[in-house]
Amino acid sequence: MVFGVIGREGVSSQIYTASLAGLRVLENGGNAFDAAIAVSSVLSIMLPYTGGIGGDGFLLAKTGNGEIIAYNGSGRSSRIFPVDKFILGRPERGPLTITVPGLVDLWDWVWENYGSKDPLEIFKYAISLAENGFYVSEQLNNAIHSSYSSLQQYSMWKSTFGAYRTGDIARLPRYARVLKIISRRGFREFYEGKLAEEIIEKLRNQGVPITYEDFSTHKGEPVNPLKTNYKGYKLFELPPNTQGITTLELLKLIEYSGINTKPYDSIERIIEFFNLAIAAYDDRDKYVADPSYYRFDPYKILSRKYLVDRIKEFASNRNNELTSMDTTFFITSDRYGNIVGFIQSIFYPFGSGIVVEDIPFQNRAIGFTPEKNHPNSPAPRKRPKHTLSILLAENDEETYIIGCAGGDLRPQIHSIVFTNIVDYNMSLAEAIHAPRYIVTKYHGRQILRAAIERSLGISLNNENIKIIDALSRSVGNVQAIKAHKKGYYNLAADLRGGGIALAHN
Template structure:
């Protein structure tokens, strides 16, 4: 067994926690496939990194399965009782108005019914044990607890997650009970059974205007991934309600505008991306959202040039807003046949601050636009624009999956890693480790964060913030599988506590 930031093998996983990577690898070694291992890792991460995703949040998947590309989206809608006018007036970041129906367990259910080989109780066993018997907190959970305290101490969050420090021993028997019920009664107990009734009751007690029908009506779905060909590369991303199109627009600009002409450490390279990023995010904010509310066919605007044409034609102007890198967890799993990228999130650290069944519940509703008249404007029974997305790339016999924690900045982080591999010729491990820059206020304010290992640009109109190495520019995992040799390289970001394990 190899325990490093980069591992090669015929089967393995790279996640943000050694415990999750270990659980996934053990499932693979017992004869489970990549989808079995995915559920095991997802459940463990829900317990040991509750700030970044879990049963109270959403989930998405992008996988290479044989000759096919599988994409599944399970993001929830706002409740039927959601008050859009109140939301627009208050513009909340946390609290009951921001809670949307959680989709992660529905995604588990799809995998169980269509792909998994092992029983659900086996897949959830590691997570149940960790929740019931406890685990030692790492730095990421402790940091999230400390930073969330000023904002969340007035919510139920404080009973469960306040005061966690590095090395704290964390026990969550309520979460263990929830997982045991799902393991014994089935995943749909979460949406239709007594567990669903308890969930609705607990959320209502905390001010969420949600009913059992909101849970019962939730459906994730297999979706057609966005697809873009560039030379000998075929790129895949998740469609709306995600921001996957933004990733493809940025990557296409790399080629359309020949931005690869700048050496990697040239400060002019940082400045060259300013207008491209602003245009791509303006397109996102104006035209993307719940597909049922969109007026454009995003498949026609996957290149930067097409996106700019529509912006010019519409005469629309984006607003200057504050964007954020938020807590999410992404991981990759490989079994020799299938390569899976999986992402789950609560949006902000610990989501809304509300807790039910032992798990934090997401504040994904905070992703709605703050004004009416847009595809992403708030409304009842509507999916907000989702920051979660996953990049897949096919070239010859190689299949790449790239993903990260990064919130609104995710398309830029995907771009940086893609650029490092396919423009600058870096090995995937070096591509993940290499210093990044991110436009953290891409529309209007033009503030760019540059990791200290890069040379810093100086130009009026662009505010440059130099940051240290740790985590402020995303936490990435990459997998590269050779489908002919049936061997993969799995890479975890040195900025994170992540571990790649393979055999």
């Protein structure tokens, strides 16, 4: 039996220290938005391989007055982005993979519109950890060890992170300095001040084709979330350039196909789920791109006619491998009725491998489809297709926010957790910890690789579908909240990633 926590305000994140920092902000009179910035900054220091100010972030939240708000904090490629060189080389790491980081801009927007505490007070936990040191966790140790062979060529990464092992005390003094500067001079200093000039010069010295104008003109934007419904719930997800639409399409395919009426441990249901997921990913890879460069009507592929036809007939020659990359997602909630879902990432563990001022910079440019004349083709000043997304669902009695670390797998994970709640009557914690089943490689409709957690109790003779250990980190790391109409919250954190949910009255 697994349980979440209950309270009038709370935090759920991947590590205890970050959850505690957010809870302390709440205890000291801050709101859920203040707490979100505090949690985000602590995660940036203690889990630098997952996200930070060298990367992007997105927010999906519901305010105490019932407003659903969303923000796209993803960055664009440089105005001098070498498209032909990128397509020819298809790099996964290194200077050509860096896009302008959007997380600090997201902090700025959150604080300007909803913050109530001084930034220096919000950042004090992260600054103290970076300056005075923190113990290297097993998660950080594993990320360093698994990334070492591909990142040791980057001298700043190697000197900053490469020698740390579990139990060592890590210090990131230059990161602390950056946080102090932006908390005193303003968040925009990261993009258009002396600090920005320093960072850009050091990026360029490591071969990154980027300009001061790329940073100074960067702005994220509030966006209208995509909407649909499922069994009396209104569903919301982030729009393109994110894959949020893929979650909504998969849930509607589940609903219209009727597989959610079959037993939970039915292998037939799971195989059908894999096929529906493949159809949704096929649409994602056709249509999801920067809407400034390519527009399509997302509600066309969420229409009943389109989806019913998709279930009946789906053919594709696409060969795809889905990966679970490092990301961190968390939730904050307060006694004023605000609930915030917040996700941040630098994509691969430690992103591009380029480190400036102790800050790893993301490799989000590899989200582009490396070919010309595709909606998601690389181009200067363009956002790549983004794997980050967040699911919000509500009816008259309750609101859920569900998010995870999971990369390409995120639409499957969101759909599984939500249908566990709605179709299989699980509690929030049970829905998160229930056995998962994930397709990770396919060609057309043929499943080339999939995984089912052992605790589901299924045995099968199929070399393409592996039975894996229960609570495996390979199938995502979820944080979720259920907000009750009565004014209290249930929060739960996934044991697969060592998550911690904290709440109080």
